Amino acid sequence: MNRAWRQFKASYLLFSFKQDKTAIFSFVVLVALLITGLLAPLISPYNPYDPANIDIMNSELPPSWTEAGQTEFILGTDIQGRDLLSTMIYGLRLSILIGCGAVLLQGLLGVVVGLLAGYLGGKIDAVLMRIADIQLSFPYLMVAIFISAIFQIAFGIGRYEELAVPLLIVIIGLAEWPVYARTVRASVMGEKNKEYVEAARVIGLNRWHIMFRHVLPNTMTSVLVISTIQVANAIMSEAALSFLGLGMPVTKPSLGSLIRSGFEYIFSGSWWITLFPGVFLVLLVLVINLLGDWLRDVLNPKLYKG
Amino acid sequence: MAHLLEVIDLEVKFGLRTGNLTAINGISFSLDKGGRLGLVGESGAGKSVTGFAIIKLISKPGFISAGRVLFNGQDLTSLSAEQMREIRGNHISMIFQDPMMTLNPVLTIGTQMVETLQAHRNITREAAQAIALKKLKKVQIPSPEKRLGQYPHEFSGGMRQRIVIAIALLTDPELIIADEPTTALDVTIQAEIMDLLQQLCEAQHTGLILITHDLGVVSQVTEKIAVMYAGKVVESGPTDLVVNSPQHPYTQGLIHALPGSLQPGTRLNQIPGMMPTLTDIPPGCAFNPRCALSDTICRQQEPPFVIVDSAKRKVACHMVKPNDKGGQP
Numbered sequence: 001m002n003r004a005w006r007q008f009k010a011s012y013l014l015f016s017f018k019q020d021k022t023a024i025f026s027f028v029v030l031v032a033l034l035i036t037g038l039l040a041p042l043i044s045p046y047n048p049y050d051p052a053n054i055d056i057m058n059s060e061l062p063p064s065w066t067e068a069g070q071t072e073f074i075l076g077t078d079i080q081g082r083d084l085l086s087t088m089i090y091g092l093r094l095s096i097l098i099g100c101g102a103v104l105l106q107g108l109l110g111v112v113v114g115l116l117a118g119y120l121g122g123k124i125d126a127v128l129m130r131i132a133d134i135q136l137s138f139p140y141l142m143v144a145i146f147i148s149a150i151f152q153i154a155f156g157i158g159r160y161e162e163l164a165v166p167l168l169i170v171i172i173g174l175a176e177w178p179v180y181a182r183t184v185r186a187s188v189m190g191e192k193n194k195e196y197v198e199a200a201r202v203i204g205l206n207r208w209h210i211m212f213r214h215v216l217p218n219t220m221t222s223v224l225v226i227s228t229i230q231v232a233n234a235i236m237s238e239a240a241l242s243f244l245g246l247g248m249p250v251t252k253p254s255l256g257s258l259i260r261s262g263f264e265y266i267f268s269g270s271w272w273i274t275l276f277p278g279v280f281l282v283l284l285v286l287v288i289n290l291l292g293d294w295l296r297d298v299l300n301p302k303l304y305k306g
Numbered sequence: 307m308a309h310l311l312e313v314i315d316l317e318v319k320f321g322l323r324t325g326n327l328t329a330i331n332g333i334s335f336s337l338d339k340g341g342r343l344g345l346v347g348e349s350g351a352g353k354s355v356t357g358f359a360i361i362k363l364i365s366k367p368g369f370i371s372a373g374r375v376l377f378n379g380q381d382l383t384s385l386s387a388e389q390m391r392e393i394r395g396n397h398i399s400m401i402f403q404d405p406m407m408t409l410n411p412v413l414t415i416g417t418q419m420v421e422t423l424q425a426h427r428n429i430t431r432e433a434a435q436a437i438a439l440k441k442l443k444k445v446q447i448p449s450p451e452k453r454l455g456q457y458p459h460e461f462s463g464g465m466r467q468r469i470v471i472a473i474a475l476l477t478d479p480e481l482i483i484a485d486e487p488t489t490a491l492d493v494t495i496q497a498e499i500m501d502l503l504q505q506l507c508e509a510q511h512t513g514l515i516l517i518t519h520d521l522g523v524v525s526q527v528t529e530k531i532a533v534m535y536a537g538k539v540v541e542s543g544p545t546d547l548v549v550n551s552p553q554h555p556y557t558q559g560l561i562h563a564l565p566g567s568l569q570p571g572t573r574l575n576q577i578p579g580m581m582p583t584l585t586d587i588p589p590g591c592a593f594n595p596r597c598a599l600s601d602t603i604c605r606q607q608e609p610p611f612v613i614v615d616s617a618k619r620k621v622a623c624h625m626v627k628p629n630d631k632g633g634q635p
Contacts, residue, residue, distance in 0.1 A: 206425075215426075
């Protein structure tokens with residue numbers, strides 16, 4: 001542990017991180033957002049899920065610094081009278097949860113499929129990659145509409161509220177796994193002809209062992225880089241689905257569903273319900289993408305070897 | 307004494323669109339327990355393919371089309387993939403040319419050594435680590451305890467080849483196939499590694515097949531030598547006899563091409579022409595277009611093996627007379 005830490009301190013990764021102001025800034029903002037999201041119940045002024053905190057008389061109050069604003073609601077309230085800041089923080093938590101969960105699912109599926117296809121080759125490769133092609137040719141919105149429609153009929157709208165988070169993770173996860181499968185397959189095909197794989201076969205290791213212990217770790221760099229971008233994409237997908245009413249329900253709003261609920265009232269002057277969650281969402285996606293860009297530059301073997 | 311390894315009329319073909327290509331055309335040689343054999347020849351002569359054929363790891367579209375490989379009397383060509391895996395790495399190890407490439411860059415060498423042992427023996431991590439440590443000491447890696455936790459990029463080329471040798475020795479194999487083990491290293495390290503390999507093989511009575519194009523290395527290390535040309539053995543016998551009085555014109559050419567015997571400033575000797583591609587090997591003796599002695603019979607008939615030096619040596623050449631003691635044919 002101690003040794004690993006010392007190695008990390010001397011690593012090129014940390015060195016280039018310290019050189020890059022954008023990376024440091026993004027990292028700080030991302031960590032702040034993550035902490036805010038994860039510690040939502042401790043940080044947010046109210047619990048937006050608790051009906052006791054909601055008073056319909058407080059609905060559509062503007063931010064506190066405007067004329068009609070009230071000091072107890074810093075960023076104003078939404079249409080149901082919930083404190084907007086608290087709702088946003090809880091929404092942020094949901095967005096992060098769904099984003100990471102979906103990427104985990106995509107990654108797991110895509111990496112395994114890509115590894116099998118790339119290493120075993122032949123018919124298995126052809127079948128798996130055609131499945132990936134078919135999956136990519138379905139627009140994920142269509143898949144989402146189908147699945148949530150079927151789900152709502154099967155379990156009823158009441159259960160939907162409880163199960164919306166895992167459902168969204170599955171929908172977004174299933175929609176994008178071919179991205180991983182293709183990337184991993186490409187780098188596995190490059191790795192499997194290297195001599196260390198041959199040497200592992202000469203040693204007498206079995207093919208599963210070679211695939212998962214020897215080839216897979218060597219493809220992890222590209223997986224890491226696309227993962228950051230995929231988290232940002234998944235959060236955006238979730239927001240888009242929620243905006244269309246296919247995502248999180250209004251009682252448990254994510255950033256996307258908050259934007260949507262605000263959008264209906266934007267012409268009556270309630271701009272804050274849309275604007276603040278929007279800014280939050282943009283900030284989150286932006287810092288993840290900036291970090292991803294930085295990571296890609298650092299790990300690019302063409303720019304740095306060793 | 308029983309042979310450790312006996313290769314009998316081994317034939318390897320590669321299935322191509324245009325038909326089967328014969329890469330190894332009926333070669334035979336044998337190796338005693340603890341013996342050291344050199345396989346010598348130009349690039350493309352089939353040396354490495356022979357090495358891979360012995361452990362049945364010829365990559366597609368190649369396959370063994372005929373012949374037998376007897377290892378301790380057991381025919382390896384008839385074994386299943388599962389049985390073969392038990393032999394590979396356990397009884398027969400292989401060392402490759404480039405130590406930069408043969409170690410997995412993302413695993414520590416300790417992990418790589420432990421998993422080799424665990425693949426063949428039912429032992430705990432700790433016990434495997436102890437064996438790994440012992441072998442690293444054997445190949446003279448300084449402070450091996452610390453080194454076990456390091457990654458391949460933290461070692462120099464020579465050190466890496468030592469580690470590769472240590473991995474090959476882990477399971478105390480009876481045979482090591484070394485495929486140009488020193489080609490990627492610089493000359494001073496080459497000598498060290500070859501010495502080390504020879505020492506270790508002698509100490510543990512391990513058989514060694516050394517695949518190389520460097521006659522200098524072969525003459526220092528091996529007892530027997532087989533010279534390959536275009537997928538065939540053209541001359542085989544005890545190393546000192548073959549090197550000191552080569553019979554086959556190709557072997558003579560190879561030995562003439564060594565720069566050691568020349569005056570400084572003179573041009574290096576070379577064998578004129580190139581080895582034929584395997585797709586169009588000339589009829590008769592494959593070497594005839596490049597051979598100064600070639601005659602009509604060389605263009606028509608494949609030369610049979612001629613036994614010289616009272617059965618110690620076999621030469622495939624029409625121009626060599628049986629029991630011809632040294633000298634020019």
